[in-house]
Amino acid sequence: MDSESYQSQRLSSHAVTRTPHETAALGRTPRSVLRAGATHQTESVDGAIGKAPAEPSLFSGVTPESPWHPDLRLVLQPARMAGAPRSFLLFLLLLSQPRDTSPGxxxxxxxxxxxxxxxxxxxxxxxxxxxxxxxxxxxxxxxxxxxxxxxxxxxxxxxxxxxxxxxxxxxxxxxxxxxxxxxxxxxxxxxxxxxxxxxxxxxxxxxxxxxxxxxxxxxxxKRLSEPEIRVHPVMAGNGTCYVTFTCSAGERAWHLTYTWTRPAGGAVLSTEESLLVQHRLGDEDSPVTCTATNPVSNSSASASPKAACEGLAPPQTPALSYCRAKGILVLGVLGTLLAGILTVHVLAAREQTRP
Missing domain, CATH: 2.60.40.10 (Immunoglobulins)
Incomplete structure (x- = not known):
């Protein structure tokens, strides 16, 4: 078999059936044929054929004759015959997809x-x-x-x-x-x-x-009104008193918070509903304030440990002061002198009246 007939057989074995329109569009210019799972065949102007390593294609398995997309068949035929790059083919593919026009x-x-x-x-x-x-x-x-x-x-x-x-x-x-x-x-x-x-x-x-x-x-x-403070004092002896204050705002407890402080400020004493305070009789008063808070308002009230404790203390005999004792002593001396003088006068008068 001579060289020309061998090349003609190889060319016919790799030929692809084309429509008359496709053949006319190709002419004698270089062209590329994409075939699924095959090598990339290149036909030059003088009819020589060379083989290049097969490359994966974005459109492997898709041919102009396949019913994959009616518009894509029209797009792919001239594009592949002109040797278009993959990015351009992908762009055409995206344009051919149906658009979602439903409301978001x-x-x-x-x-x-x-x-x-x-x-x-x-x-x-x-x-x-x-x-x-x-x-x-x-x-x-x-x-x-x-x-x-x-x-x-x-x-x-x-x-x-x-x-x-x-x-x-x-x-x-x-x-x-x-x-x-x-x-x-x-x-x-x-x-x-x-x-x-x-x-x-x-x-x-x-x-x-x-x-x-x-x-x-x-x-x-509800907008909170002034909370109520209940008082429970207990005397412990030696002049010591313990008072339990309980604050109530009359609302649902799960969204209420309580804060106990001194009116003069300072650290928070407690964040519970109740507060225990120690007070010694005779000490200065130290009131406490309860503030009730809910998500829309807050309200406060104060109470006095001194008033709560000293109301329970038994009455005490007032101690005798120095001035008062001195006055009583002077009055006693003067009374004794007066009694002695009266006694002397009475005895003298009796002696004079005797015969």
Whole structure:
């Protein structure tokens, strides 16, 4: 077999079937053929064939004839025939992927809010972005019997050109107690009751078809009045008294804290509900102060160990002072002298009256 026929057989064994359009596009210019699991065949202008080591391809197993992607078949044919780099082919592949146009939903971290019984609370919302609708939900919203949907607390919708947003309160229990802040569209609830406690929710539909959601766990507490201090003194003898003070603010104990201090300041004596104090009779008074605190308020009251202890002490006979003893002694001497003088006069008068 001569050299020309041998080369013709090798060329025909590695030939790839091409369409007329593909053959015309190739002409006599160098071209590359990507084949799955094969070597990289290069055909030069004069028909000589050389072999290069096979390299992995990003599109191994994908041919223009495969039904992998209808658009990709049109893209890959001219691109591979022109010897396009892998990065360009990957870029075309990414462009051919379908895009996700569904609306996105973002959530914030829960915003814990504390309210005072009988007063107002604000559920903060920063709504600088343009929106279509803002929906507020109260804790445990009931469902509408006809439609089966959750009945929201309130709905805020954009007004017309130059008009303010509209607020529609749908929950009957909140009507007359809800107000909308004009700039941020935060929701204010007044005349709070313990039934208003729970987790509120907001859902905001933006102009760009995105949604925003946030939770507002609301806790309600009473504003504390002056706490009551109960006193329990015990006399231990030798003029020593022990007093137990117990502070009570009349609220749920799990969210209350107590602090005992001296009115003049200084270190904290205790953070318990009760405090034990020692007092000696006759010492100066040293009052103590109890401060009760809850998440929305605090209040204080003071008590006196001296007043508690000396009210139990038995009455003591006052000691005789030096001046008083001297006065009593002088009076005794004068009384004795007066008695002696009277005795002498009486005896002299009797002697004169005798015959």
């Amino acid at each position: 939903m973002s959530f914030c971290s829960p915003k814990w809010v504390n309210g005072i019984l009988g007063e107002s609370v604000v559920l903060p919302l920063d709504s600088e972005a343009m929106f279509k609708r803002i929906t507020w939900y109260a804790p445990s919203p009931h469902q509408d019997a006809a439609s089966g949907r959750r009945v929201p607390l309130a709905i805020v919708t954009m007004g017309g050109a130059g008009a303010l947003p509209r607020l529609a309160v749908e929950a009957k229990r909140y009507r007359g107690r809800v107000r909308l802040h004009s700039r941020t569209y935060s929701l204010e609830i007044s005349n709070l009751t313990m039934a208003d406690e729970g987790k509120y929710k907001v859902e905001k539909n933006l102009i760009a078809h995105d949604q925003y959601g946030c939770d507002y766990p609301l806790s309600i507490y």
